[in-house]
Amino acid sequence: MGCVEDLGYEVLLSMASFKECREYVEKHFKEVYYVDPGFKIFEKRIIGVPPIALGIDGDTVILPYTKPCHGTYLLRVVSSDDVVMVRKSGRDKP
Amino acid sequence: MVEERNETLIILGCPEVPVQQALALHAADRLNDAGRDVLIAGNSAVLVLLKVSDPKKVYVKKMVELDRCIDELASGALTPSTCIVFAHNDAGISYATTIRYLFEGRLIVVVFGREAEDLAEQLEIPCEMIVEKAVHNPGKLRKKLDEVL
Numbered sequence: 001m002g003c004v005e006d007l008g009y010e011v012l013l014s015m016a017s018f019k020e021c022r023e024y025v026e027k028h029f030k031e032v033y034y035v036d037p038g039f040k041i042f043e044k045r046i047i048g049v050p051p052i053a054l055g056i057d058g059d060t061v062i063l064p065y066t067k068p069c070h071g072t073y074l075l076r077v078v079s080s081d082d083v084v085m086v087r088k089s090g091r092d093k094p
Numbered sequence: 095m096v097e098e099r100n101e102t103l104i105i106l107g108c109p110e111v112p113v114q115q116a117l118a119l120h121a122a123d124r125l126n127d128a129g130r131d132v133l134i135a136g137n138s139a140v141l142v143l144l145k146v147s148d149p150k151k152v153y154v155k156k157m158v159e160l161d162r163c164i165d166e167l168a169s170g171a172l173t174p175s176t177c178i179v180f181a182h183n184d185a186g187i188s189y190a191t192t193i194r195y196l197f198e199g200r201l202i203v204v205v206f207g208r209e210a211e212d213l214a215e216q217l218e219i220p221c222e223m224i225v226e227k228a229v230h231n232p233g234k235l236r237k238k239l240d241e242v243l
Binding site for chain 2: 017018036037038040044045046047048049050066067068069070071072
């Protein structure tokens with residue numbers, strides 16, 4: 001596992017709200033897990049309003065990434081290890 | 095290293111709204127005079143603005159990068175007694191909510207900017223909230239902030 005900035009990522013949504021990111025994940029991905037703010041993944045703490053939805057799609061994790069000046073991005077990051085970690089640590093329901 | 099608990103942590107959002115920096119420096123001054131340790135967190139843009147505004151560190155004595163601040167709050171390395179969070183956009187509400195999850199002490203959220211009232215409605219956490227549609231004029235917010243400091 002490494003920092004998301006080093007692993008590379010695909011941007012699914014940009015400059016979105018936390019609510020838009022949650023709705024996108026719930027609508028577009030069959031496998032969804034929920035975590036609380038501060039959940040650590042890719043060496044970063046997830047910033048957001050609970051419940052924070054993370055998607056799993058194959059060997060990728062879909063997660064929100066918040067920047068103070070640019071709102072929240074929804075990113076897709078390839079990492080089999082973190083897919084396993086999210087399945088183990090996340091909740092099935094909000 | 096565990097910080098002592100006489101510390102107020104001020105967490106700043108994007109510096110695009112002018113009142114934020116004025117109020118942060120004002121709050122730091124008040125808290126310094128009250129004998130409290132003050133730590134200010136922000137992204138690199140915020141921290142550079144503060145460094146240029148206060149080169150002799152009269153008001154801002156300690157600063158920390160925002161991601162590191164969040165990580166240290168989560169790990170327990172940073173344990174302030176009070177947090178003041180400035181929020182003027184959706185990201186600010188996300189940060190304030192995250193701070194509430196990571197910090198059990200006194201939390202004051204200053205919601206400001208043109209969308210202050212709408213944003214305040216999204217803040218569903220236990221905290222003391224100050225709301226004002228201030229952008230350029232910090233007067234009303236300063237008065238409200240003084241009442242809680």
